[in-house]
Each structure stands twice: as C-alpha cells, then as structure tokens.
Amino acid sequence: MNLTYTPRQQAFRAEVRAWMEANVPKEPLVTLECREGYDSHVEWERRLASGNWGMVTWPEEFGGRGLDLIEWLIFEEEYFRAGGPNRANQNGIFLLGPTIMEFGTPEQKARFLPPMARGEVIWAQAWSEPGAGSDMAAIQSKAVRDGDHYVITGQKTWSSRAAFADWGFGIFRTDPESKRHKGLTFILFDINSPGITRRPIRQLHGDTGFAELFFDEVRVPVENCLAGEGQGWSVAMATAGFERGLMLRSPGRFQATAKRLVELYREHGHKASPAAREAVLQAWGAAQAYAYNTYAVASKIMAGGKIGAEASLNKIFWSELDRNMHRTAMQLLGAAAELKRFDDGRVNQWLEGYIFSLSGPIYAGSNEVQRNIIAERLLGLPRVGAG
Amino acid sequence: MDFRFTDDQLTLAESVRDYLAGTHGPEVLRRLDTEGNRDPAIWQGLVEMGLTGLLVPEAQGGLGMGLVEAALIAAECGRACLAEPLVDTAFVGVPWLVGRGEAEGLEAVVAGERRIALSHAINPWVADGEGAPVQSVDPLRNLALRDGEATDDADLLNLGALMSAAQLVGLVDAMLTQAVEYAKIRTQFGQPVGAFQGLKHQLASCSVAIEFAKPVVWRAASALQDGAASAAVHVSHAKLAATDAAMLTAETAIQVHGAMGYTYEVDLHFWMKRAWALAGAWGDRAFHYARIDDAVLGGALAIGPEHTFA
Numbered sequence: 300m301n302l303t304y305t306p307r308q309q310a311f312r313a314e315v316r317a318w319m320e321a322n323v324p325k326e327p328l329v330t331l332e333c334r335e336g337y338d339s340h341v342e343w344e345r346r347l348a349s350g351n352w353g354m355v356t357w358p359e360e361f362g363g364r365g366l367d368l369i370e371w372l373i374f375e376e377e378y379f380r381a382g383g384p385n386r387a388n389q390n391g392i393f394l395l396g397p398t399i400m401e402f403g404t405p406e407q408k409a410r411f412l413p414p415m416a417r418g419e420v421i422w423a424q425a426w427s428e429p430g431a432g433s434d435m436a437a438i439q440s441k442a443v444r445d446g447d448h449y450v451i452t453g454q455k456t457w458s459s460r461a462a463f464a465d466w467g468f469g470i471f472r473t474d475p476e477s478k479r480h481k482g483l484t485f486i487l488f489d490i491n492s493p494g495i496t497r498r499p500i501r502q503l504h505g506d507t508g509f510a511e512l513f514f515d516e517v518r519v520p521v522e523n524c525l526a527g528e529g530q531g532w533s534v535a536m537a538t539a540g541f542e543r544g545l546m547l548r549s550p551g552r553f554q555a556t557a558k559r560l561v562e563l564y565r566e567h568g569h570k571a572s573p574a575a576r577e578a579v580l581q582a583w584g585a586a587q588a589y590a591y592n593t594y595a596v597a598s599k600i601m602a603g604g605k606i607g608a609e610a611s612l613n614k615i616f617w618s619e620l621d622r623n624m625h626r627t628a629m630q631l632l633g634a635a636a637e638l639k640r641f642d643d644g645r646v647n648q649w650l651e652g653y654i655f656s657l658s659g660p661i662y663a664g665s666n667e668v669q670r671n672i673i674a675e676r677l678l679g680l681p682r683v684g685a686g
Numbered sequence: 687m688d689f690r691f692t693d694d695q696l697t698l699a700e701s702v703r704d705y706l707a708g709t710h711g712p713e714v715l716r717r718l719d720t721e722g723n724r725d726p727a728i729w730q731g732l733v734e735m736g737l738t739g740l741l742v743p744e745a746q747g748g749l750g751m752g753l754v755e756a757a758l759i760a761a762e763c764g765r766a767c768l769a770e771p772l773v774d775t776a777f778v779g780v781p782w783l784v785g786r787g788e789a790e791g792l793e794a795v796v797a798g799e800r801r802i803a804l805s806h807a808i809n810p811w812v813a814d815g816e817g818a819p820v821q822s823v824d825p826l827r828n829l830a831l832r833d834g835e836a837t838d839d840a841d842l843l844n845l846g847a848l849m850s851a852a853q854l855v856g857l858v859d860a861m862l863t864q865a866v867e868y869a870k871i872r873t874q875f876g877q878p879v880g881a882f883q884g885l886k887h888q889l890a891s892c893s894v895a896i897e898f899a900k901p902v903v904w905r906a907a908s909a910l911q912d913g914a915a916s917a918a919v920h921v922s923h924a925k926l927a928a929t930d931a932a933m934l935t936a937e938t939a940i941q942v943h944g945a946m947g948y949t950y951e952v953d954l955h956f957w958m959k960r961a962w963a964l965a966g967a968w969g970d971r972a973f974h975y976a977r978i979d980d981a982v983l984g985g986a987l988a989i990g991p992e993h994t995f996a
Contacts (some may be wrong), residue, residue, distance in 0.1 A: 300695075300754055300907050301688045308687060312992070369687050376991040472775050495784050551991035558990040561982060568983075576983075580975060583982050583989060584902075584923050590994045591901035595689040615890075636937065667883075673893050674886035678866045681881040 302594075304373075312373050318350055319381035328384045330651065332508035337463040340387035344418030354392055354416045356546070361400070361408065362416025368597035370550065372590075379551035390422040390460055391415040393546045395468050395487075396542065398538045402526035403483075411487070423461035423490065425469030425512055426535070428454055433665050434468075436479040436532070440514060442471035442486060444528075447521050449486060451494075451514040459662070460498035461510035466490060470531035483531030487523045494518070504654045545597065545606060547663065548617045550590035556652070558623050559587040560631075563649070567631040578627040585620045592616075608676035611669035618659030618666060625653035687996075688900065691758065699758040705735060706766035712953040718769055719825050719956075729770050733798030737772055741780045746792040753781065753845075757852040757907035762854025767956045769813035769826035773853060775802045776844045784839055805836035808843055808969055824959040844918055846968035847925045848910055851903045854928035857961045858935045860898045864954050865939035866887060872944070885942055892935040899927035916996075919981040922974035929971060932961040 304312070306508040328335035328343065348355045348362075356371045357363025366374065386392065392415075399411055414420040431437040440453025455461075455469055467490050474482030490497060494517035499507035526534045538639055564571065565577045592613070628649040629636040638647050674680045689844055690698075709731060718725060731736060732830040741756055742748020756777040763773050779802025780795060794800035803815030810831070811820050817830030866889060869880030906924035909917040940947035947954060965971075981987035990996055 300691060300904065300908050302905065304687050304995075316992075372994075376994065379991040421884060550994070554989070554991040554994070561989060564983065576979070577975060580978050580982055584927065584978065585898070587923065588898045588902050591689065591905050592898055594687070594994070595901050595904075598687075598689040602688075609897075612894050615894050616898055628914070667887065670887040670890035671883065673890035674880075677893060678862075678889055680866060680886055680889070681868060681878050 308369065309375060311370055312377060315352075315374050316380070318352065319377055319383060321332055322346060322350065323381040323383050327382070327646070327648065330504075330506055331385055331387060332504070333508035334463065334500060335586060337387065340384055341418060341421060343384050344386070344388045344421070348416060348418045353388065353418055354396065357392075357400075357412070357416060360510075361396075361412040368545070368601055369594070371546075372551075372594060372597060375549035375551040376554070377547075377551075379555040382555070387420055387421055387460070388415070389547075390424050390464075390468075391420075394424065394538050395422050395495060398485075398534060399525065401537060402530075402534050406522070407525065419459065420466055421464045423458050423464035423467040423510075425455040425461065425467040427457045429456055431519075432457075433668050435535070438470060438472060438483060440469075440471050441475060442473045442484060442519070443475070444473065444521070445518075448518045449521060449524070451482075451486070451488070451517040451519060453514050455512040455514075457500070457509050457662075459509050459510055461490065461497060461512055462507045465647045467512065468525075470535050473528050473531075480532040482529055483535070484528045485525040485531040485534040486519055487525065488517065488519045491515050492519065503657065504651060517568040530660045545593065545600070545610070545613070547614075548621075550586065552591045553586040553589055553617060553624070556621070557582045560624055560628055563628055567633070570633065571631055575627055575630050578623065578630075578631060582620070582627060585616075585623075589613075589617055589620060602606050608672050611664075611672040612677075614663060615660075615666050615669050615673075620660050622653075622656040625656045629653050689904075691754075691904075695755055695758060697761055698755060702735065702737070702759050702762045703765065703857060705731070706762060706768065710766045710768060712956070714978075715767060715769070715953070715956045716827065721925070723826050723828055729798060732770060732772050733796075736778045736796075739792075739796030739800050740776055740859045741784065742776075742792045742796050743784065743789055746789055747796045748780075752902065753777075753848065753911040754907045756781070757848060757903060760849045760852035761856035761859075761895055764853035764960070765860045767826070767857070767860065767960055771801055771803065774804075774846075778842070779804050779830075780801075782839075782842045782845055788969070791971040798977075804842060805832050806842050806846060806968070807836045808973065809836075809846075809967060813967075822959075822963055824956075824963040826956065827960070827963055828882065833888040842917065843968060844910055844921045847974070848903075848906055848921045850964045851906065851924040851928035852969045853922075854932045854961060854964055855896065855900055855903055856989050857957050858892070858899075858928070858931050861932075861935045861954065861957045861961070862889065862892050862896065864957070865892075865935075865942040868946075869942050872946075879944075884980075888938045889942065892931070892938050895931035896932050899924075899931040902927045916981070916987055917985055920979055922969070922977040925969060925974045926971060926978070929965045932965060936961050 328339045331337055331340045354363040355374050359365045396415055399407055426435060428438055428440060442449035442451045451471055468483050468487045470483045472482055473484040494515045496513040498511045500509050500511060502508050522597045560579055560582050640646055675682050736749055739748035740751050744750040748949050760773050760777055803812050805812045811829045812832050814828050817832040820831055821828040822829050869885055870878050872879050903924040904921040909920045939954055943952055943954060946952050
C-alpha cells in the first residue's frame with residue numbers, strides 16, 4: 300500500500316490544473332437539458348478535445364491519451380476542482396466508446412471513435428422501452444433484416460441526451476421468435492434518419508433532457524450492428540458494466556459537492572440543526588470513502604483484476620451519497636431552497652442538483668435491481684423471479 | 687500510488703484467518719463462556735504464530751512489522767471474535783511503547799509472558815487489566831476499573847481507535863456471513879427466507895456499508911503508520927465508518943435470524959456483543975465526530991477533489 304503520488308503523477312496533475320484553470324468557463328454553463336445549454340456543453344466538449352482532454356483514458360490511436368486509471372483519477376480530481384461542466388459526451392466516453400473498442404470491427408472503430416473523441420458526434424442511449432425499464436430483457440422494438448439493412452420499428456423512451464444528440468445506440472429484437480435475452484442485436488443509428496420521430500420528454504425540473512424515439516420502418520445499414528446479430532444482450536451487459544462500474548461517476552464530482560456543502564454550512568450553519576451538521580460531516584466522509592474505494596478498485600484493475608458485480612456496490616453508494624448531500628443542502632437553505640434563483644440572481648444549483656440526484660438511484664439499473672445483484676451474485680442468496 | 691495490500695500482507699492475513707478458523711470456532715467461544723473466558727493454550731498458539739511480536743522491533747526478537755499489517759490481523763481477530771487480549775497487548779500497547787522509546791522488555795511480550803493493558807482517560811475501564819471487575823455485555827470481555835489517573839495521550843487513543851475499527855471490520859464480515867448462511871437454509875412460506883427481497887435488500891445494504899468502510903480503515907492505518915499530520919482525522923473517520931457498518935449489520939443480522947437471533951443458542955450474539963462493546967471503546971461517535979468537525983468545519987484539513995490523500 301503506497302498512498303503517495305509519483306513525481307510523474309504530480310507533474311501530470313500540475314499540467315491538468317494549468318489547462319483547466321485557463322480553460323474552464325468562469326461562469327457555470329446553463330443546464331445541459333435545454334437547447335442553449337446543450338450547445339454550450341457541446342462547445343465545451345470541442346474545447347476539451349482541442350487540448351486533447353476529451354477522452355483521456357482512450358488509447359492514443361482513437362484520439363485519447365492512453366492514461367492509466369490513477370492518472371484518470373487525477374484528471375477527474377482536477378476537472379472537478381476547477382468546476383468543469385457536466386460532460387455532454389458522457390455516453391460516448393464511458394459507454395459506447397469502450398464498447399466499440401471491445402466489440403467493434405476495425406472499420407467501426409475508425410468510423411465512430413475519432414468523431415466521438417473530437418466531440419463532433421454526440422451519442423444518446425436508447426435502452427428503455429415503455430414496457431422494458433429495469434427489466435431490459437422485455438424489449439420489443441424490432442429490427443427486421445432486409446438485404447443489407449435492418450428495418451427498425453418500435454419505441455424507445457427515457458433516452459438520455461436524445462432530445463438533442465446526433466446518434467443513438469441500443470438493442471433491438473432481430474429474431475421475432477425470440478424471448479427475453481436471446482435474439483437481441485446491438486445497433487447504432489443516426490437519430491436524424493428518415494422514419495425516426497423524436498419527442499423530447501419534459502423532465503422533473505421542467506427542462507427536456509431525455510426523449511422518446513419512435514421508429515417507423517427506419518432503414519439502418521447492417522454494418523451499424525455491433526458484435527453480430529443476436530449478441531445484443533451480452534454487449535449491452537458489458538456496456539452496462541462500464542456504466543455502473545468504475546467510470547460513470549468519478550469521486551472528484553462528489554468531493555467537490557461535499558466541499559461546497561461545507562462552505563454552505565459555514566454560511567447557513569448558525570440556523571441549522573445538529574443533525575444537519577452531522578450530515579455535512581458525513582458527506583465529507585462518504586465522498587472520501589468513495590474516493591478511497593475507487594483508488595483501491597483502480598489499483599486492482601491496473602494489476603490485472605476485474606470489476607464484476609462489485610460495480611453494483613458503487614452505483615448504490617454514489618447515488619445515495621449524492622441524494623443525501625443535496626437533501627442536506629436543501630435543509631441548510633431553509634426557505635430559500637425552493638427559489639430557482641437567489642435574490643442576487645444566482646441560479647440555485649442545489650435545487651437543480653437535488654432534483655437531478657433523484658434520478659441517480661433510478662437510472663443505470665435501479666438501486667433495487669443493484670441490491671438484488673449484490674444479494675445474489677456477491678452474497679450468494681437464492682434467485683427469485685424470471686431469469 | 688497503489689491502494690492494494692502486498693501479496694505478503696495478504697498471505698499473512700490469510701494464514702491467521704485459517705489458523706483461527708481451525709482452532710477458534712464458535713464451539714470454542716461457548717466453552718470459554720462457561721469455563722472462564724481465557725485459555726493459555728489459545729494464547730500460546732498466537733505466540734507461536736509470532737503475533738504477539740508482530741510490531742516488536744526485530745532487535746527485541748519481534749517481526750518489526752507496521753500498523754497496516756496489524757490492522758489486517760486485527761480484522762481477522764474480529765472475524766474470529768477472538769477473546770484473548772492480542773490486539774490490546776500487541777497492536778495497541780506495543781506500538782505505543784515503541785513510539786515512546788520504551789521498547790525494553792518487549793522480548794517478554796514476544797514470548798507471550800507479558801501482556802499490556804493500558805488505561806486511557808477516554809475509557810472508563812480497561813480490558814484484561816488489574817482492578818475491580820466490571821461486567822460487559824460481551825461475556826468474553828474482561829473489564830476492570832482501575833485506580834489512579836489514566837493517561838490522555840493522543841497516540842495511545844489513536845492506536846486503540848484504529849485497532850477497534852479494524853476489529854469491527856472483521857466482526858461485520860462475520861456477522862454478514864452468518865446472516866447470509868442462515869437466510870439460505872431457513873425456509874418459510876416454501877422458500878429460503880433469503881430469496882425474499884425484503885431480506886436481500888437489507889443484507890445488500892450491509893455489504894455496501896462495510897465495503898466502503900474498509901478502505902477508510904486501511905487508509906487510516908497507513909496514515910498512522912506514516913505519522914501523517916492528518917492521521918487523527920482519518921482514524922476518527924475509520925472508527926465512525928466501521929462502527930456505523932457494525933451497528934447496521936448487527937441489527938440486520940439478528941433480524942434475519944428471526945426469533946432464533948434472540949436466543950443465546952445462535953452464535954451470532956458473541957459477535958454482536960463484541961461489536962457493541964467496541965463501538966463505544968476508544969472514543970464514541972460523539973468524540974470522533976467532534977474531531978472530524980474540528981478538522982473539516984474548523985478548516986485545519988484541506989478538503990476537495992484534489993485532497994483525496996492530503
């Protein structure tokens with residue numbers, strides 16, 4: 300156990316810090332969940348790409364820096380220290396990018412990865428359907444083979460980023476006779492293809508971030524299929540593993556929130572309850588614990604280990620931590636918690652953050668599903684229900 | 687930067703785990719409970735494994751290891767619900783004396799002839815020491831009230847708190863395992879009770895709590911071993927995280943055992959009671975929160991994403 304940084308790691312931190320201090324927008328961007336905010340976040344992605352900071356963990360050949368996981372953690376710490384914006388490109392960086400690297404053909408890698416790294420094409424997820432949320436194997440949208448195309452008909456919903464994104468990815472039923480996990484295929488599609496209707500969904504906060512996608516005989520070339528027909532479930536599980544696993548939520552984000560919460564307490568603590576004071580300290584402790592655990596898992600992976608069902612522990616921990624921290628902030632703000640903007644004109648980011656934090660325990664596999672996974676795969680308790 | 691134990695450390699911990707699993711099972715705890723709590727043969731076994739000398743400098747015949755190794759072994763002592771005062775003597779007493787330059791006479795600790803039971807002002811009583819007996823909820827814990835002034839030395843307190851946290855880690859693992867094993871075999875409504883989500887989700891929450899407490903404890907051990915300026919805060923963080931995981935897991939484990947959990951017959955109670963005892967020993971929640979409060983809200987500790995390890 301060596302919990303000190305090498306001189307090379309320290310130098311790297313200094314390099315990231317200098318670039319972030321010079322480039323991170325001084326004022327927070329408008330929320331990603333509206334046209335104006337989306338555009339400014341995409342512009343930020345391109346700025347990051349111009350400094351080659353867009354996809355730091357990707358191999359250099361695909362437009363990344365080939366950083367190891369400890370360097371990635373350092374990068375993320377400095378990103379959030381500087382108050383870096385949320386990533387419009389998140390689906391590409393952490394979900395589709397690694398999936399294409401693992402399952403894609405050389406042609407697919409060359410075609411999709413570099414524009415993703417440059418922030419030129421922003422990707423939406425299209426997993427859920429009205430009848431397939433936590434139970435993703437209930438997917439019904441069909442992709443019927445017709446020569447060198449698939450013809451897609453069906454509906455996806457709650458698709459992250461789909462209100463404004465360029466391309467989407469998801470799994471579709473290519474074998475009409477199949478049930479559950481079989482007969483599904485992972486397909487990439489241009490959201491502006493003829494036959495796709497996108498209907499942005501107004502979210503809890505009133506803005507539009509995710510969307511419904513209606514497919515009416517949409518023709519998608521067969522070469523947009525990843526890893527072969529019928530392999531969709533295992534590819535999707537690998538993708539979901541990336542999402543729940545190490546990289547979806549880096550610790551820096553929560554350590555930054557915990558620090559802001561401490562500052563909020565210094566401002567409002569004189570009228571707070573003792574329980575709120577303890578909650579603030581707990582936030583610091585839990586954010587630190589999450590960071591230590593991430594370093595431990597990163598060290599394990601760098602030494603050749605793997606992350607499996609442990610990813611479910613992570614997902615529960617960060618999503619509940621985020622909700623707890625924002626709930627505490629709302630308590631500290633008292634009557635002002637309901638205001639969308641404070642008297643001085645500043646956006647109430649705690650309110651926005653609280654609302655957003657309520658999605659954490661739901662998306663990327665609800666925390667109930669995660670607790671089942673922990674109970675069954677880590678603790679070895681008996682399974683129930685449909686498989 | 688490498689947040690892993692070395693292979694040597696893991697091998698050492700595994701050998702202690704295997705040894706205690708083979709020689710110190712629940713039937714031993716039951717025997718001790720009726721036959722006087724301590725057994726020279728168990729102590730002798732620990733001495734022969736070199737554990738009393740783990741932190742004694744090599745010049746005094748010990749193994750000269752560090753607090754990270756000791757914390758790992760303390761966790762194994764918790765897992766086995768070890769009754770003998772190995773942790774207090776060898777992982778709290780010895781490093782404190784060595785840190786004060788009082789290493790003379792530690793050969794006797796290595797040989798198993800000397801036990802160290804130190805009073806501290808934060809604990810109203812001392813475990814396995816001389817004095818008027820006091821009864822603990824933990825039937826295998828020998829407490830005594832001691833006359834005279836006790837030290838309030840912070841180094842001693844940090845060692846005691848760290849090693850309590852490490853034992854709690856092992857206690858939680860053991861309680862969780864017992865609850866899971868029981869949930870697999872106890873059948874009601876035609877299925878193992880562990881197939882009900884109502885139990886699964888509670889047990890999964892214990893898993894989350896302990897898995898995120900462990901790295902806090904190891905990080906504290908590393909900080910205290912290195913003499914980091916912020917070590918005291920990390921020790922308090924470790925004690926809190928381990929205590930909270932232990933209280934949650936104890937309450938969940940008894941619930942999973944149902945009415946059997948409320949009997950003296952089920953093994954669980956030994957572990958649960960040890961956890962309750964250690965939860966308040968070497969600084970209770972209020973004490974350790976106050977130390978974190980001073981550092982974090984008081985501003986002495988640098989916080990934020992760039993300060994994970996500073």
